[in-house]
Amino acid sequence: MQAKDALNYDYSVAKCFTYATILFGIIGMLIGVVIAYQMAFPELNYLAGEYGTYSRLRPLHTSGVIFGFLLSGIFASWYYIGQRVLKVSMAESKFLMVIGKLHFWIYMIVILTAVVTLFMGVSTSKEYAELEWPLDIAVVVLWVLWGFSIFGLIGIRREKTLYISMWYFIATFLGVAMLYLFNNMEVPTYFVSGVGKWYHSVSMYAGTNDAMVQWWYGHNAVAFVFTVPIIAMIYYFLPKESGQPVFSYKLSLLSFWGLMFVYLWAGGHHLLYSTVPDWVQTMGSIFSVILILPSWGSAINMLLTMKGEWGQLKANPLIKFMVLASTFYMLSTLEGPIQAIKSVNALAHFTDWIPGHVHDGTLGWVGFMLMAALFHMAPRMYKKELYSKKLMEAQFWLQTTGIVMYFTSMWIAGITQGMMWRATDQFGNLAYSFIDTVTVLIPYYSLRATGGLFYLVGFFMFSYNMYKTISAGKAISSEPQNASPMSA
């Protein structure tokens, strides 16, 4: 396909997933803000009877943002980037069009069913893998469909060499497939015993082994959902938006293969001082520290791509989103290894510092990159100018403030709680009862929730900007080369 036909790529599936990203982003983040305020104001637990308690809502928040917001954003960007880097339109294959649409609708059914069942309390208890076996099977089906889409498009590609983003999409597909399958191995109890609920199951692994498999999954779900596909995006969108070539091919090679090899070892850092074998804990700790290298490799590669072009930060808010995303990625991938050092972990584990760490990565790195990606895609998919640059600027600063409030309050809360748990009086007795270490945190919980609220308001601004772009943006006649066109 020649450059003049560039507007002929088929974005129908990418558009569907864009709407899903916005929908689930609002739902997932809204629940997040509600549960954050519940920790500061426990009366908020009683808004919806048994379905409104913190504990019922927490898996809905995590699954909602990970598998609703984030995953649909990943799929949206795949259905956009894939065609472009492989130089082939989906419309050239009827089969791939059917697969793409089927993928979207099965995905929607799975996520909506997941929302309902999690509200009902149907859960396996495993973090980020709460869904029971019937839904697990549906997830496998939708993942296989995505596989058909990736490898089908690769099969009919014109550009023979796979661009860096493709490496990361392939890795996302394989990594999540492997992790999800092994962590969700369970025996449906009804089919063995003939009584009880048909959808109930029991884990194939017990106790310590179950914990090992779960955190091998849990940690690497972070790798292959929060990191790998987001790197696929930034390697495509930052060079595109800025018009700069990627700084170093060799650095991208080192970061990719390094990340693939090192990440999977690091799950053990969730289990330091637990009952898993000591050598597994030590390996987890060491590899977590090594993980700084490939993580910073990608981030530095992106920042150096902007070398000599920093003026674009002022001119283009999308560059600002992406550069700050890389910076938060660096912060988060330095903080993680610090927390994985055994002596630091002894203090930090089980405290609010951990959700603090998760959120500077997810809000700063993942959220910013995803929104920048959709902003970049919109003018090209809908052939419209972005609706408002001013709104985008306001959103950027509001959300950045929100993120800083979030992680600073959680740093203080986490370290405070960790120190109070271990504090002793002059006789060596524990200085504080547990409840003392809860009530002291309430101001920080308020601050955190308000930071989250800022981010959510920013997300509404993003959604409104997208909506207005699609419905009322100024039409453009040709595909924009680099910087996305936007009205003031």
Place this chain on the structure above:
Amino acid sequence: MFHWLERNPFFFAVGVFLVIAYAGVVTILPDFMESARPVVGKKPYTVLELAGRQTYIKDSCNACHSQLIRPFKSETDRYGMYSLSGEYAYDRPFLWGSKRTGPDLMRVGNYRTSDWHEYHMMAPTSVVPGSIMPAYKHMFSNTADIETAYAEAYTVKTVFNVPYDKPDMPKLGTLDESKKEVMAQAALIVADMKSQEVKDAFKKGEIKEIVAIIAYLNSLK
């Protein structure tokens, strides 16, 4: 080699898979059998306790409570003896949690009683002033699912050789036999409770979720 891989998606995918699969095999498999062995004297959960455990999971208690005591003096002073791998041999799934918004519950059965739990679930601040835990009043009206709990016990006995019906171990038997055992264990807890709603329901042969979860929490020692 890398240039070649980038033009050959199949081998590229195989390469990526080998590189990512390696760590899991090396870290999880070697000690798998050792980690699965129960400590001497550890008994599997009774059916009522399993029903309570399912309630614990249904309401995601593990979102705020850990069940893992680390080997630090500050933790053993607060919660009791540190955890041993073999104590978890019958935990499917494990419930270590990842966040202590509330305290650890690994050995809560050693220092809390049935009536304390009853007050606490009805109104947490009545026994812990300043608590931010939600009340779980619906556990007093929802009926525990004993049949699914039986199904789970039967499944782990059949598939994983969990030692039900062995000497000194909890009895399982048929569903009807098991229900009798469950009623007998529940009767002791209901007797310690104040709630008329729960007592009336029990007289009609219904076991509320609160009874099951108290049985489970009392078993954590």
